[in-house]
Amino acid sequence: MAHPLASAHSPSGLRLLLGLLLVLLTTAAASPPQHDTAQAPETTSAAAGSLTPGLRRAYAELLKLRVEPARQLLQEEAKRAPGSAGTLLVADCIDFTELMIRQDASRYEAVVAAQDRRLAQLEKSREAGPLPAYARAEIRLHQAAAQVTYQHEIQGAWSLRQAYQQMQAVVKAYPDFLPARKTLGMCQFMIGSVPEGYRWFLKLLGLPGSVEAGVQNLRRAAQQPHDFQPEARIILALVQETYFKQGEESARLVQQLATQQPDNLLYSYLLLSLNKRLHRTDAALAAYRSRPTGAGYLPIPYLHHMAADLLLYQGQYAASGRANQQFLQDYPGVHYRKDAAFKLYLAAWLSGDDKTAERYRQQINQGGRTVVEEDAYAQRFFEGQLPLNRTLTRARLQIDGGYYRPALATLRGFSAATGPLRDRLEEPYRRARAYHGLGRLDSARLYYTRTIALAGKAPYYFGPQSALQMGYLCQADGQLNMARLYFQKALDSPKHEYKNSTDAKAKVALAGLPR
Incomplete structure (x- = not known):
């Protein structure tokens, strides 16, 4: 009991x-x-x-x-x-x-x-x-x-x-x-x-x-200096990249470690993971393909799942599907199985194979757990009645992969005039992320604030994430009071798909602001 x-x-x-x-x-x-x-x-x-x-x-x-x-x-x-x-x-x-x-x-x-x-x-x-x-x-x-x-x-x-x-x-x-x-x-x-x-x-x-x-x-x-200083450096680098937006420093460290030890699978894994989070798809795939393999290495099926995401960002839908199938075949665990089924759905759906896509959509509900946010998002998609928008989905994947200009070109084909609220929120949010990635910060601020104003208390992550990003931008500009307001706004948001991780980042950011 x-x-x-x-x-x-x-x-x-x-x-x-x-x-x-x-x-x-x-x-x-x-x-x-x-x-x-x-x-x-x-x-x-x-x-x-x-x-x-x-x-x-x-x-x-x-x-x-x-x-x-x-x-x-x-x-x-x-x-x-x-x-x-x-x-x-x-x-x-x-x-x-x-x-x-x-x-x-x-x-x-x-x-x-x-x-x-x-x-x-x-x-x-x-x-x-x-x-x-x-x-x-x-x-x-x-x-x-x-x-x-x-x-x-x-x-x-x-x-x-x-x-x-x-x-x-x-x-x-x-x-x-x-x-x-x-x-x-x-x-x-x-x-x-x-x-x-x-x-x-x-x-x-x-x-x-x-x-x-x-x-x-x-x-x-x-x-x-001490014998195990590399582990401490790795932990600090991961914390700095995830919570303090110091990705460049972390990337340099991990690249240095991987170059010094090309036979180190851990460093290859970290290099792949970090480049993926920094939206550097080509570099992440290069790390995946050059990782050490052979007898003695611990199998890491999750590497194939990450590679499947990267291939999805590039529009290589068949290759993405094969990588996720390999992950599901080799992986004995329960986490990320729903997410893998969702990504298989996306690959088939974006390829125009609606019959196969529906089979993978049903697979989301057939196994795994919803502890990690990616699995919870997949389950929420399965249970929801609102279909995804193909144009916005393609743009999202392109932005996740760091392909910001193609994403903006994709978004030009979207019309939100009569669409559901979720789509009307996602469109300005995607534009903001694309402009942010390109370094066009005035345009990014415009679309982040537009998303926040439109979101209200809607149960989607676009508004809270926009508030979090605006907090970072204000903090970088020295507008600390505005940054504090935006971080708090992210914390005060109602439950959404990525509430836990968004709140954790906002809380760390608030703690780092001078009192």
């Missing part, structure tokens, strides 16, 4: 929080570096907080998403020190990364049971230095993420609380142990950015969050 707290808003809020954490945890599962002990008298030596050379080699393979080679190297090390904190931590990083990327529910029970055994061993550890306590907190955080992902929200909430408090204790006892600052900073930031509607649940758990403190800890871990 479900716990009473598993209803209403609490699971959604926790899924939102952990969903944000998962992206970072699975791309940068923490490992302990060497550190300066000048301000941490409890640390007996630098080696007490470091991995052995063998564990470093295993972790280096994991960072490339070469799971089996990492396991083989770990087994060799485990023969020498099977119960050491470093061995237990790297073993958990391997299991956790595989579970979260593969999304194979059949592995969940075994992974959580192994985590419990590792935590029990660490409880009894007499090993000196920060590593045992840090490993406990990190493994507990992994467990929280896994529990929430696989629908054990109440256990996950308790595990998150334990992990957070334990990591705070590590930072207090060992203030120069940078991996702990990296993970604590990530948690502080993500909890601090959770929308107000879910804050009560986090307060109930005793989880204080702070965007400012989180960024400060992340920056300290990213800027100071």
